[in-house]
Amino acid sequence: MITAGIDVGSRTVKVVLLEDGVVKGKRLIFPGDLDGDVAADTAYDEALAAAGLTRDDVGAVYATGAGRKMVKFAKDSVTDMSAGAKGVSYFFPTARTIVDVGAEEGRGIKTDGSGKATDFAGNEKCAAGAGSFAEAMSRALQLSLKDFGDASLRSSKSIPMNAQCTVFAESEVVSLIHSSVPKEDIAKAVLDAVASRVCAMVRRVGIDKDVVLIGGMAHNAGFVQSLKAAMAIDEIRLPEMPEYVGALGCALMAAEGGR
Amino acid sequence: MIANYGYKDGSGEYYISIDTDRCINCPAGHACLAACPKGMFETMTDDYDDEVTWIKAQFRRSLAYDCAECKPSGARPPLPCVVACTPGAIKHSW
């Protein structure tokens, strides 16, 4: 049976198509001006077209993410925590602590070996606690987010940031640039700040091996390094398609839930 | 005076209130200072020349994160600072 999972996040929409436990296709779009339900339709239809499928080929669709209720064609919707735990179990059955850093929320999810979320803690609706903070600062430094992350790896300083709000931090970064602080050190300061906020949330559920990082920021090597340091651990497991893990979890749950 | 340290942002309201009238000549010897695992409290002389306790400046804007360890998800064990303050001057808004 073919199932689909759709994750309507605060910044991107992700779709995963699954057939008999194998990923058949996936798609990510930036909705921009589109309304949530239109964005969901667009992402779904584009994913299907790329895989050579139609909506009729799909047995069931489950939805997750901040906008999951807007997905009219979904059979059921599940929380980000459940979807994340399920998706992670596909890659790392040994995972016990999941760190999920999206655009607007950084959260910790506790999981047992069965793919269920047993506990979670997060701080949502504040841009400073998650990916969009790093992205805004990378724009202030006029670097792509990837280059921003790579730059931070070249720094060994630990400059604390005073500002806790994205709006104030932009001014702080500008004045650091004017004081000739190297971009590498600023980048590290920013990623350290986000990592520290995310880590505080994860500590509320406790840190147990294996620790897995999901969400878009997992692509950022600089952020992964800052997070390891904040959590005082040597290893963080990274799945192949970290931003799709929620959607994958939905597709898996759809397959188990059946028609 | 009631001094409220903290903030409100998109994710919620996080304030620690200290009733400084109860702080003056503290019968608990400002035990809150040692009780907090992050050392967030310190004593100072306020604008009216009284010896009271406040939250150190570097913590005031990140209370949701700094207090996170004392507030595990799903549980609400007694907070070390509140327990240590026998005059009952300390309150958390979340």
Next chain:
Amino acid sequence: MSETLAIADSAAKPEFWRWEETSWADPAKDWRSAKNITVGIDVGSVSSQCVVVTDGELYAYNSMRTGSSSPDSAKNAFKGVQDKTGLTLGDVHMVVGTGYGRVNVPFSHKAITEIACHARGANYMGGNSVRTILDMGGQDCKDIHCDEKGKVTNFLMNDKCAAGTGRGMEVISDLMQIPIAELGPRSFEVDQEPEAVSSVCVVFAKSEALGLLKGGYTKNKVIAAYCQAMAQRVVSLLERIGVEEGFFITGGIAKNPGVVKRIEKILGIKAMETKIDSQIAGALGAALFANTLVQKNGPLKPIAA
């Protein structure tokens, strides 16, 4: 469209967020015939003020944008008053510093918190019936309760989050490309009062504002929606410790009727009026504290700037 607010990069373009800097001296007074001359310096994150009080009464002030160095901002704020009146630091009996940069006023004799100074300043500006002071500053928002003498009984400050602060308003001014002083009046030139934009985060409100424009809102209507959001946000802060009449507003945003009128409407309480510039409350309170100390302990030697 880049959403970065890089103020440094806009040096070549008109700066819509820039508000008018002012200085004033009372033409009916002369500091040379005063017994006690005290100065208060308030270095804020966005603006700095210097106030001169002679024999317990307001004499002169200067208000300007804070530069990148707090000590320089303090010096420049005083220089503004010096240029206007001829007063030098050598003529001053005591200087009290306050604000974020209070430890960075190199020539101050004492530092007092902005909370206590705002209460004292508001007590002078509004009289002894002032009980609740709302200060909407550049990067913070304060709610201060005081007694009839201007002594603080309860306070709450939010300087973590840009919502409800002057910077939040500057972001909208820049986004809409409209001078900041015009935002308030324009927010009333709408056919219908709109709902507030997201009142929880300026970052989100910014994207919402762009969406509203695309959806057909006029600029004025977007500004109105933003002012409403800011008013709601500020009221929610006030409600944490309550609002007792007389209600007095200080700080830069007090000059924005678009926000002030909407706050009054939500609270059902009118703010007290004053003829004195709302931005000088902190520095004025500082100068008044200094005056009391000089009356008690006598004058102090000036500290080199």
